[in-house]
Amino acid sequence: MTSMKPYIVPAAKKHTATLIFAHGLGDSGAGWMDLAKNWRGRGVFDHVKFIFPNAPMLPITVNSGMTMPAWYDIVTFDDLKEKSHDELGITKSRDYFNNLIQQEISEAGIPSDRIVLGGFSQGGAMSLFTGVTTHHRLSGFFGLSAYLLLGHKLKDLVPADKPNQNTPVFMGHGESDPLVKFVWGKATAEELQGLGFKVDFHGYRGLEHSASMEELDDLEKFIAARLPEAATGTGPQSKA
Numbered sequence: 157m158t159s160m161k162p163y164i165v166p167a168a169k170k171h172t173a174t175l176i177f178a179h180g181l182g183d184s185g186a187g188w189m190d191l192a193k194n195w196r197g198r199g200v201f202d203h204v205k206f207i208f209p210n211a212p213m214l215p216i217t218v219n220s221g222m223t224m225p226a227w228y229d230i231v232t233f234d235d236l237k238e239k240s241h242d243e244l245g246i247t248k249s250r251d252y253f254n255n256l257i258q259q260e261i262s263e264a265g266i267p268s269d270r271i272v273l274g275g276f277s278q279g280g281a282m283s284l285f286t287g288v289t290t291h292h293r294l295s296g297f298f299g300l301s302a303y304l305l306l307g308h309k310l311k312d313l314v315p316a317d318k319p320n321q322n323t324p325v326f327m328g329h330g331e332s333d334p335l336v337k338f339v340w341g342k343a344t345a346e347e348l349q350g351l352g353f354k355v356d357f358h359g360y361r362g363l364e365h366s367a368s369m370e371e372l373d374d375l376e377k378f379i380a381a382r383l384p385e386a387a388t389g390t391g392p393q394s395k396a
Contacts, residue, residue, distance in 0.1 A: 160184075160210035162256070165192040168202035173270040173295070173383040174260045176207045176253065178279025180301075182224045185210045188276070191372070200376070203385045205264070207256060211278075214245065227282045228305075233335065246285065246305050253286045257294075272382050274298035274326070274375075276367065277336060281305050284325070284344070288353065293319040296382035298326035298375065300367055301336050304344040311351060318352070325355040326378040328371040330363025 163185040167173075179187050185208030192206040211225040218230045228245030253273060260266045272295050275283040280302025287297030288310060297320070306313065325348065329341035338359060345357035356378075360371050 162207045162209040163189055165189065165196070165206040165208075167205045168196060170203060171205050171264065171266070172203045172385070173201075174205045174207060174264065174266050174272075175201070175379060175383070176209065176256055176271065176273045176283075178209055178227070178253070178273075178275030178282055179211065179225070180275070180277030180279050181216070181226050181230065183276075183279075184225055195376075201379065201383070201385075204379075204383055205260075205266075207260075209252070209256060211249070227278050230278075241306055241308075243306060246282070249282050250286045250289060253282065254290055254292070257290065257292050261292075268292040269295050270383065272296045272298070272379055274300070275302070276300045277302065277365070280327075284327075284348070285310075287320055287323065287325065288348065288351070289313045289315070291315050291317075291319060294323050296324045296326065296378065298328075298378060299341075299344075300328045300371065300375070301330060301333055301341065301365055302327065302344065303336055303340045304347055307344075307347060310347075314351065321352050322354060324378070324382060325353055326375060327355055327357045328367070328374060329357070329359055330365065330368070330371075331359045331361050332363060333365045335365040 177188050195201045211227045213223050214226040215221045215223050227249040229242040273283045280299030283297050284299040284302055285305040327345050329338050331338045345355045348355045358374055360368055
């Protein structure tokens with residue numbers, strides 16, 4: 157899977173935790189770096205290294221085959237939750253996120269339970285899918301304006317030891333989202349809960365296909381609970 161290298165925001169002090177944030181269709185990692193800048197400016201999460209990966213350039217069927225940054229192809233926007241399952245692209249992106257997690261473990265010395273994975277829209281869908289199917293026990297994972305991928309076979313893709321069965325999951329979704337329908341996000345949360353995952357779902361009145369300050373405040377609280385500075389992480393100061 158070829159793509160630009162991720163954008164990295166190193167920890168401001170001793171690196172003891174990592175957040176990986178995946179962008180949506182047509183965007184790039186740079187599109188979400190203001191999150192890290194905001195937190196840095198307020199002295200929040202100074203012990204956390206931020207990774208903003210960049211999706212490869214793919215032809216997107218729903219956009220007349222136009223090539224753009226994407227984690228997988230989308231065939232239709234009619235019902236993203238039930239259709240548009242580019243299984244090969246989804247699996248390749250899942251493997252890529254697993255590699256990012258493994259690099260943090262083996263190269264940065266950060267244990268997997270000090271890593272949070274999440275993203276927006278396509279990136280959120282990939283984060284939920286990766287979190288459910290990965291062999292790594294994460295501290296948490298989240299999806300903003302996200303939906304379920306490969307739901308028809310998801311149960312069979314969960315590792316036998318279910319490493320993230322009790323891992324907290326945050327989902328946020330605009331109630332007025334015209335692209336990734338609110339009902340799809342809510343149904344995704346319910347289906348994951350039905351599989352035994354601990355999903356905390358938040359709806360935001362009037363919000364369309366974007367993130368609001370209220371939603372980002374809730375996300376910040378989730379990350380703070382999952383990656384507290386006082387934890388026992390022993391990873392070295394990030395030099396990335």
